[in-house]
Amino acid sequence: MEVDDSSKPPVKLPQKRFYRQRAHSNPIADHSFDYPVRPDDYDWSQHYPTIGDRRVEFADIGCGYGGFLVTLGELYPEKFALGMEIRVKVSDYVMDRIEALRKLHEGKYGNIACIRTNAMKYLVNYFRKGQLEKMFFLYPDPHFKKAKHKWRIINAALLSEYSYVLRAGGLIYTVTDVKDLHEWMCAHITRHPSFERLSDAEVKEDILSEKLLDSSEEGKKVTRNNGDKFVAIFRRI
Known part of the structure; x- marks a missing residue:
């Protein structure tokens, strides 16, 4: 017997205005997170059927x-991509967005997911050594005050963790509209012995080079405001 679904409300994408939250979150504060003790303990099938x-x-x-996570899902249908977001309402929005996209486009977007977590603290709880092929840091919080520079997502200590979870030849992508932060990230990553910066020609050849600029909501905002965008890509040696 066929089931009449005509009475069910149509699937709609979530609206950001119902998920508004302050732009930044203190990554050092004690947030409440559930996280695995080690990567082998985590059940990924709850996110990727x-x-x-x-x-x-x-x-x-x-x-x-x-926005960029969805683009990744479309460009790389055979790869599994994870968004990691610390803000509660923002991560809720992404989860609801992915659920709606899966219902609207049967058989698609099963390769992307989002979890609420603090990547500065728990990254190695989720990923094994050399597991990742690509890591993206798009328009990260600049933490302008010098006293808060230690909160920046790119720093010497965290780069060692990133080199641990990245495979040889894996890539770190950085984009920001803040020149000072761009110079900070480039200086720290270049100084780290595990990374080398891609040349301008190599960046241009990367299929993601243009997508990095405008796929995310923050990137679109910068475009609307006629802001500058600084891109750098680094290879795990």
């Missing part, structure tokens, strides 16, 4: 409202 024995290979750190 078809993942099986495969693993997440892309990590969008501070994924915001998920």
